[in-house]
Amino acid sequence: MLAAACTAAKLASAGVASFSSSPWAPLALLAPDALLALLALPLFLALYACGRGGRALALVAQFAAVAWTALAVPVARTLGSPPTRAMLGAAGAPLRDSLVEHFRLANLAWIAAIGLAALLAARALRASSPRLLVGAFAALALLALIGRSLTAPLALRGLERNALLVLLSPTPELAGSMQRDPREALAAARAFAPRALSEGALSWRGACRDASLVVVVLESAAARALGAYGAPVDALPRISALARAGLRVDAAYAAYPESIRGLVALFFGLHPAPGLAAEDYAQLRAASLADELRALGAATALVHAGWFDYLGMRSIVEAAGFDVALDAGAIGGESAASFGVPEERAVERALQWVEGLSPAQRFALVYLPIAGHHPYAAPPGGPFEAKDEREAWGNALHYADREVARLWEGLCARRGERPLLLAVVGDHGQAFGEHPRNVGHSFFLYEENLRVPLCFAVAGLDLPAAEIPGVASHVDLLPTLLDLLGAEERASAMDGRSLLREQEGAALFFADYGLPLIGLREGRWKWIQELSSGRSELYDLVLDPGEQQDLGAAEPARCADFARRSRAWWGAQRERLRSLGSASSTR
Numbered sequence: 001m002l003a004a005a006c007t008a009a010k011l012a013s014a015g016v017a018s019f020s021s022s023p024w025a026p027l028a029l030l031a032p033d034a035l036l037a038l039l040a041l042p043l044f045l046a047l048y049a050c051g052r053g054g055r056a057l058a059l060v061a062q063f064a065a066v067a068w069t070a071l072a073v074p075v076a077r078t079l080g081s082p083p084t085r086a087m088l089g090a091a092g093a094p095l096r097d098s099l100v101e102h103f104r105l106a107n108l109a110w111i112a113a114i115g116l117a118a119l120l121a122a123r124a125l126r127a128s129s130p131r132l133l134v135g136a137f138a139a140l141a142l143l144a145l146i147g148r149s150l151t152a153p154l155a156l157r158g159l160e161r162n163a164l165l166v167l168l169s170p171t172p173e174l175a176g177s178m179q180r181d182p183r184e185a186l187a188a189a190r191a192f193a194p195r196a197l198s199e200g201a202l203s204w205r206g207a208c209r210d211a212s213l214v215v216v217v218l219e220s221a222a223a224r225a226l227g228a229y230g231a232p233v234d235a236l237p238r239i240s241a242l243a244r245a246g247l248r249v250d251a252a253y254a255a256y257p258e259s260i261r262g263l264v265a266l267f268f269g270l271h272p273a274p275g276l277a278a279e280d281y282a283q284l285r286a287a288s289l290a291d292e293l294r295a296l297g298a299a300t301a302l303v304h305a306g307w308f309d310y311l312g313m314r315s316i317v318e319a320a321g322f323d324v325a326l327d328a329g330a331i332g333g334e335s336a337a338s339f340g341v342p343e344e345r346a347v348e349r350a351l352q353w354v355e356g357l358s359p360a361q362r363f364a365l366v367y368l369p370i371a372g373h374h375p376y377a378a379p380p381g382g383p384f385e386a387k388d389e390r391e392a393w394g395n396a397l398h399y400a401d402r403e404v405a406r407l408w409e410g411l412c413a414r415r416g417e418r419p420l421l422l423a424v425v426g427d428h429g430q431a432f433g434e435h436p437r438n439v440g441h442s443f444f445l446y447e448e449n450l451r452v453p454l455c456f457a458v459a460g461l462d463l464p465a466a467e468i469p470g471v472a473s474h475v476d477l478l479p480t481l482l483d484l485l486g487a488e489e490r491a492s493a494m495d496g497r498s499l500l501r502e503q504e505g506a507a508l509f510f511a512d513y514g515l516p517l518i519g520l521r522e523g524r525w526k527w528i529q530e531l532s533s534g535r536s537e538l539y540d541l542v543l544d545p546g547e548q549q550d551l552g553a554a555e556p557a558r559c560a561d562f563a564r565r566s567r568a569w570w571g572a573q574r575e576r577l578r579s580l581g582s583a584s585s586t587r
Contacts, residue, residue, distance in 0.1 A: 005066040006033035008117035013076035014159040032162035034143040070114035072163035080437025081514025082163035158515030182572035189569035190505030197502055200466035204247050205500045209486030211419035213364040216404050219372035222429030223451045225397055233383055235394040238405035239424055243455035245465050252454035252472040253507035254428040258442045260311040262427050265474035267320045269494030273573040274510050278312030281319055285581035288320040289478055293364035299323055303350040306340035306370040340370035343403035351410045359416050371400035390432045412459045419460035426452030443514040445528045446547050470504040471521050518566050527562040
């Protein structure tokens with residue numbers, strides 16, 4: 001019964017195309033299901049041998065396993081991964097509106113179909129001969145043995161995983177993780193090379209030393225949504241205008257394709273690490289953006305239109321140590337949706353905080369809009385018809401753009417004699433099926449998930465428009481801000497480097513909500529590896545910016561080099577974060 005349910009679920013979630021992509025694909029895709037059936041059979045037989053109570057318990061266990069297998073199908077079909085522990089932890093109240101969007105007739109039909117397949121299999125099993133059952137057991141054993149060895153060479157993207165086994169699987173350990181000096185491992189992983197900076201870009205270095213600071217972290221804002229980064233229809237025209245007139249970074253990448261743990265990179269200049277949850281950073285003893293700006297004489301505040309209680313965000317916010325930290329609950333007013341309050345309320349509250357300061361007081365304000373978050377709620381007036389989710393997303397970003405512009409204009413009107421520096425960065429991108437099963441942002445490491453806008457503007461100073469070429473990471477934001485503010489030396493203990501210095505390093509990133517992945521962008525190359533199978537993908541982004549031609553098999557030496565450097569670094573980073581006070585517990 002369980003084997004039939006798992007097989008039907010795999011057909012439904014992976015799709016027929018996945019089975020026909022290679023003659024070996026069916027074996028690889030069904031091997032974990034065969035393994036589960038082999039593991040479950042002795043347990044069920046032992047329970048049946050315990051009399052009526054045991055038989056009842058065995059039936060309950062089988063029905064529970066079939067029910068979970070069926071419920072996992074809509075998740076796998078939508079997100080490309082069966083539910084993981086990290087995904088279950090994320091499915092809280094702030095995501096209510098997003099979850100409700102998926103209670104559709106088609107998903108309910110898939111659940112019913114898996115249950116029906118299990119019932120039909122149970123009836124057939126009762127009519128089977130012992131010889132047939134022995135043959136089925138032998139076939140399952142052979143499938144489990146052979147199929148597992150076929151996983152790595154095939155581009156299955158984790159669809160082979162069984163919905164029950166994935167809940168029991170720990171985060172894969174990283175080989176070579178015990179490094180004596182994680183900083184040396186980072187230098188090797190990022191492999192800094194010369195960066196050609198224009199005179200215009202260099203003129204920004206230290207130019208804002210007396211300025212107040214505003215940092216805007218846009219929700220789900222991929223670089224490709226902005227006209228300044230080549231979008232044919234600009235979802236964020238006001239920010240694009242600031243980017244064109246200010247300092248624009250060409251290729252910036254999120255260190256992690258999700259908002260909360262990504263704040264470790266933005267607020268501390270440190271990479272988060274695989275295997276650590278947001279709560280593990282609660283005791284992080286490292287200088288934050290708030291600490292650094294406070295040391296420069298600034299009052300600090302964080303205003304978020306969403307909720308700090310979402311995905312452990314409060315732990316990181318408290319570790320960052322802002323003087324004032326306000327979320328949707330503290331801002332108050334009518335909620336726009338389950339994930340936050342209207343941006344107008346958040347902007348008003350941010351301006352009120354600044355107005356409450358002495359006119360001479362330097363400040364550092366961080367504003368985190370929630371507009372852009374699924375299910376993309378926005379008032380009328382966007383540039384798109386909203387005929388699909390991608391256009392609805394564009395309109396939600398347009399709403400955020402409008403409110404960011406209103407905040408900037410309000411602060412400029414209140415700045416007095418002091419210059420005002422603005423940094424705008426996306427927390428991560430957003431995917432709409434550009435790669436198979438890639439929806440949302442948290443599950444894969446493609447350009448649509450990771451590449452974000454990063455730009456700077458200034459009021460009260462005459463600085464030229466300029467571009468910073470090459471690759472950048474979220475961890476480089478804080479060191480760059482300090483360099484702009486004339487305090488670059490304060491960034492020496494951070495993982496990032498100022499982008500105003502003439503060295504360019506690789507951008508490192510990972511994902512662990514679904515299939516555990518690590519990757520990097522170095523020069524023209526983009527490399528991604530599945531930790532569980534060891535399979536690598538490699539793309540030449542100059543010739544293939546859409547990442548459609550996987551060169552991993554053609555460039556084994558390059559992939560091996562990236563794997564050696566990256567695996568050593570990620571393992572070392574867990575040591576480094578522990579030494580800085582993060583908890584040692586893992587998921």
